[in-house]
Amino acid sequence: MIERLRSGVAAGALAGLVYGLFMWLVISPVIGYLEHVAVHGDGHGHEAAHPAGETMTAVVSAGGGVLWGVLLGAAFGVAYYLFEPALPGEESKPYVLGAAGFLAVSVAPWTVFPPATPAMAPLYGSSVRVPIYIGLIGVGIIVAAASVLGYACTSRTRGRGVGVFVAVLPLAALALLSVVAPPTLTGGEGSAGLTAAFRWLVGFSQAGLWALIAVAFHHLDRRVGPQTTDSLSAAARGTD
Amino acid sequence: MSTNTDTVADRFATAGAQFDPLTALTAVALVAALGFTLLFMQDPLVHEALHDFRHGAGIICH
Incomplete structure (x- = not known):
């Protein structure tokens, strides 16, 4: 189990570094732009609240992206050890688990709480949202x-x-x-195109993170593990 | 990459035998702390510093 955990953390760190870089170079500037549009567009955004400073926010968010990868990778390694006998496929097992993780951690909460652009404001307080969010992750796992x-x-x-x-x-x-879920966000009606684009960006970046974890885990695990089978199918698969 | 014949229950049993409860509890606590900080911490400074991350990862608790 320790080997699988180690592979998972290493894969997560690798994927997290890429994701953190992506956060730094793409997502942070996009959010900055969206905030700019929101504030100067319809005056709905929350640009003013940046006590930590723009650069600090970008740095910490990139670091958060790395840690997010490590966290997901560790969970991936442990889950892979425990549930590997139940996963279908041989070479595709890590990818099945990666897809399951993406579904449980990201897609299931998004069914009720879709990713919000800075122009949007939540309808409910965090004391309502957090328990539902955790519950939805449980639903996603099921x-x-x-x-x-x-x-x-x-x-x-x-x-x-x-x-x-x-x-x-x-x-x-x-x-x-x-x-059937009721709406949980207000605002941002004026820029449906921007909102859709932002959601695709968020969705693809999370899917890419999971795919990267699965690919890296597959390679590391095979190198560490006792059994070595053909490596063609893994090498043929792209990441994102 | 797997030739084994063991089941999920076997894996749980092996894991249970390999780690004592305190170690497992410590690991779970560390993971929970990291997860809580990244996802749910509402302290203004932490919250704002992770602002871009939470938007970008589609995490609503911000």
Whole structure:
């Protein structure tokens, strides 16, 4: 287990460094721009509140990105050790777990609390949002587990097509949740295009972070682990 | 990358045998502290310094 944890932390640190760099070079400037637009556009934003200073905020946020990668990587390593026997596929196991992690930690909370641009203000206080957010991560874990287990069980007995169909059912239920969930944000109506672009940026950067963790973990784990199988399929896969 | 025949329950049992509860508790506490600081810390200075990160990662608790 220690080996898997070590691989996970190393993969997370690697992915976190890339993500932190991305935070520094892309996301922070984009958020700065969006704040600028928000304040000088419709006067809705919260640009004024920067007691830590712009540079400090960018540095700490980049560091936060690195630590975020380390945190997710450590969780990934432990989860991989514990649940590896239940994951379908051979070479694709880390990628299945990476997708499950992305679903649980990011996508499930986003169904109720979509990523907010600086122009938007939350409708509810953090004492309401934090418990729901944690609960949604739990929901995401259940959905991911149901999807993976459903696929593993039915594809073994009824074939792959049925397995995929069963795996999609929990995901569809989660998608339905995003449709029925009440709105949790106000503001930012004036720039639907900017908001959509920002959400795609956020979604892809998180997916990329998980993909990077899975790829790095796959390589590290194979080097550390006792079994060495062919490395073609992993090398053929890109990151993001 | 896995040839084993053990199950998830076996893995939990192995992990339970390898680590005493105090070590496991310490590890969980450290992870929880890091997670809390990154995601939920509302102290104004910490909060504002992590502002870009929380927006960028799509974390709503900011």
